[in-house]
Amino acid sequence: MIVAQRKPFKEIEAMLAPYKRVLIAGCGTCVAVCLAGGEKEVGLLAAELSIASQIQGRSLTIGEATVERQCDREFLTELRGPVEAYDAVLSLACGAGIQFLAEMYDSKPVFPGVDTTFIGVNETVGSWTERCRACHACVLDATGGICPKTICAKGLLNGPCGGTVHGKCEVDTEKPCAWTLIHQRLEKTDRLDQIRQTFAPGRHDIRTTPAYQTHAAYKRRFEAHA
Numbered sequence: 261m262i263v264a265q266r267k268p269f270k271e272i273e274a275m276l277a278p279y280k281r282v283l284i285a286g287c288g289t290c291v292a293v294c295l296a297g298g299e300k301e302v303g304l305l306a307a308e309l310s311i312a313s314q315i316q317g318r319s320l321t322i323g324e325a326t327v328e329r330q331c332d333r334e335f336l337t338e339l340r341g342p343v344e345a346y347d348a349v350l351s352l353a354c355g356a357g358i359q360f361l362a363e364m365y366d367s368k369p370v371f372p373g374v375d376t377t378f379i380g381v382n383e384t385v386g387s388w389t390e391r392c393r394a395c396h397a398c399v400l401d402a403t404g405g406i407c408p409k410t411i412c413a414k415g416l417l418n419g420p421c422g423g424t425v426h427g428k429c430e431v432d433t434e435k436p437c438a439w440t441l442i443h444q445r446l447e448k449t450d451r452l453d454q455i456r457q458t459f460a461p462g463r464h465d466i467r468t469t470p471a472y473q474t475h476a477a478y479k480r481r482f483e484a485h486a
């Protein structure tokens with residue numbers, strides 16, 4: 261899942277200050293799970309903004325709308341009516357959803373209500389950890405299912421770095437060394453010989469952003485329209 265956290269209230273207030281009618285648009289998927297931008301968080305922020313505007317004696321009308329996913333045109337279409345009815349939109353989706361919303365309704369000012377932080381997992385209620393950097397070249401088969409590019413503080417593909425102390429990382433001694441974890445996992449699954457594998461340097465020269473991909477089954481359809 262994509263993990264995000266809501267921006268500080270003062271920052272949101274400053275972005276919306278020029279507008280009298282604001283729609284808060286939530287997303288019902290990742291940001292709802294990480295308690296940053298789902299329907300409930302939309303309601304809480306709307307209440308907070310409403311109270312603040314009353315205290316300041318400022319006129320502010322707030323609309324609320326949450327769709328299943330803001331990273332999907334099909335669901336964004338549901339926002340057409342609400343978006344048209346307001347002067348500005350505050351999106352609580354991840355950065356991808358915010359951009360897609362802004363692209364679809366490009367005559368409306370769209371603002372980010374959250375900071376997108378990482379691709380991660382739900383450790384327990386209210387706690388998430390980063391697990392993947394979407395590198396385009398997954399090595400989890402050789403590293404016991406532990407990502408050195410994400411879990412190692414230096415992102416070392418050929419670790420450890422030599423600074424490991426009693427299995428802890430030299431950069432942050434509270435955290436385990438990724439390569440100790442990889443060693444332990446490979447040993448546990450009887451694949452320790454793989455620790456000897458060395459990786460060639462990553463081809464950073466061939467990667468560009470933004471990335472794109474088309475599913476093989478859909479390639480012919482897109483090529484026909486190219």
Ligand code: SF4
Nearest residue numbers: 392393395398399407
């Ligand atoms: S190697 Fe790590 S960063 Fe790359 S795709 Fe696999 S999990 Fe993600």
Ligand code: SF4
Nearest residue numbers: 412421429430437438
């Ligand atoms: S101690 Fe381990 S996790 Fe920390 S930087 Fe070195 S190899 Fe990476």
